[in-house]
Structure formats: C-alpha cells, structure tokens
Amino acid sequence: MNKTVIVTGATGAIGFAIAHKIASLKNWDVVLAARNTQKGEAAVEKIIKQTGNKNVKLVIADLSLKKDIDKLLKEWQGPLNVLINNAAITPIKRKENSEGIEMQWALNVLGYWRMIEGFSAILSESAKTEYSRIVNVASFWAGGLDLNDVEFKTDFTITMQHIDSPNSPIECSVLFLKNS
Numbered sequence: 621m622n623k624t625v626i627v628t629g630a631t632g633a634i635g636f637a638i639a640h641k642i643a644s645l646k647n648w649d650v651v652l653a654a655r656n657t658q659k660g661e662a663a664v665e666k667i668i669k670q671t672g673n674k675n676v677k678l679v680i681a682d683l684s685l686k687k688d689i690d691k692l693l694k695e696w697q698g699p700l701n702v703l704i705n706n707a708a709i710t711p712i713k714r715k716e717n718s719e720g721i722e723m724q725w726a727l728n729v730l731g732y733w734r735m736i737e738g739f740s741a742i743l744s745e746s747a748k749t750e751y752s753r754i755v756n757v758a759s760f761w762a763g764g765l766d767l768n769d770v771e772f773k774t775d776f777t778i779t780m781q782h783i784d785s786p787n788s789p790i791e792c793s794v795l796f797l798k799n800s
C-alpha cells in the first residue's frame with residue numbers, strides 16, 4: 621500500500637524539492653499544501669510530468685490562518701504517514717494576518733503547531749501499521765525566542781525576528797515530543 625506525505629510550502633524552493641524527490645520514489649502519494657491555487661497547480665503538474673507519479677495532489681490553505689488549517693483537517697480523508705512542515709516566511713516589516721496575529725508567529729510557529737496537533741491522531745494511527753514521521757524544517761540560525769513578545773510587538777527588526785522565529789519550529793518539535 622502507498623504511503624502518504626503532505627508537504628507545506630511546496631510551491632517554494634525547498635518544499636518543491638522535497639515533494640519532487642518523494643514523488644520520484646516508489647509507492648508514495650504526495651500532497652502539496654499551497655496557499656496559491658495557480659502556483660500549486662503548476663507545481664503538481666510539473667512533479668507529475670517529471671516523476672511520472674500520478675498520485676500527486678494539491679490542497680489549498682493559508683497556513684497562517686487557523687480557519688484554513690481547521691478546514692484542511694476537516695476535509696482530510698485517508699491516512700497520513702509523514703507531515704513535512706516547511707512553509708515559513710521572514711518578512712521585512714511587521715504584518716498581521718486577517719485573524720489579527722503577527723504573520724511570522726502565525727505561520728512559522730502556530731501553523732506548524734496546529735498541523736502537528738491536528739494530524740497527530742491520524743499519524744499515530746499510521747504508526748500502528750506502517751510508520752509515521754513529523755519533519756519540521758527550520759533555520760540553522762535559530763536563536764532564543766522571546767516568550768514575552770512572540771508577536772514582535774515591542775521590537776521588530778529583521779535581525780531579531782530572523783534569529784528568533786525560525787527557532788520556534790525546533791522548540792515546537794521538542795515540546796511536542798516531551799508531551800507525547
């Protein structure tokens with residue numbers, strides 16, 4: 621039976637490369653998560669064409685938004701073996717999403733966390749018969765996260781937020797493992 625992987629940020633450089641590589645392996649169903657339909661469809665088409673794997677699909681979600689992740693989880697059908705959280709941003713200016721949350725915190729941290737939490741039951745089920753994995757892609761330059769100002773309300777500089785936020789997926793992974 622095929623195994624299933626979901627790759628977020630699969631229209632970007634690293635996410636596309638990950639999705640492409642897995643699709644080229646035998647017995648994998650690959651689901652690309654993208655926020656932009658046009659870019660997502662183009663990525664799916666390219667991967668199918670280049671790998672010959674027809675089991676490549678697209679789901680649309682702005683992963684900075686709770687409502688989009690909730691919808692994705694509600695509509696998800698079937699098993700999942702591997703979740704690859706990769707979609708992340710490093711914005712130059714502080715910006716909030718339509719839910720009023722600072723974008724980087726919303727996507728790079730809450731987005732990863734919500735995907736992990738939301739898919740954990742399905743992943744645990746897969747682990748009983750096959751295996752399951754969660755992969756959180758993060759920056760090597762990760763530093764300490766200021767828990768008193770996770771949305772950069774008092775200090776938003778490109779250096780600060782680059783150092784701070786990419787670390788959070790790593791902290792997320794550690795926290796999740798400690799709690800599981």
Ligand SMILES: NC(=O)c1ccc[n+]([C@@H]2O[C@H](COP(=O)([O-])OP(=O)(O)OC[C@H]3O[C@@H](n4cnc5c(N)ncnc54)[C@H](OP(=O)(O)O)[C@@H]3O)[C@@H](O)[C@H]2O)c1
Nearest residue numbers: 629630631632633634655656682683684706707708758759
């Ligand atoms: N590039 C590096 O040197 C480097 C180094 C260390 C770690 N990383 C990590 O690698 C990962 C990917 O980086 P990359 O260089 O491949 O970045 P990238 O090319 O900029 O791709 C980012 C991806 O995230 C998606 N995305 C952005 N905002 C989103 C949202 N609100 N909802 C859903 N998807 C969203 C983008 O979609 P759109 O196509 O619609 O914009 C794109 O597919 C990140 O976690 C980054 O921290 C990168």
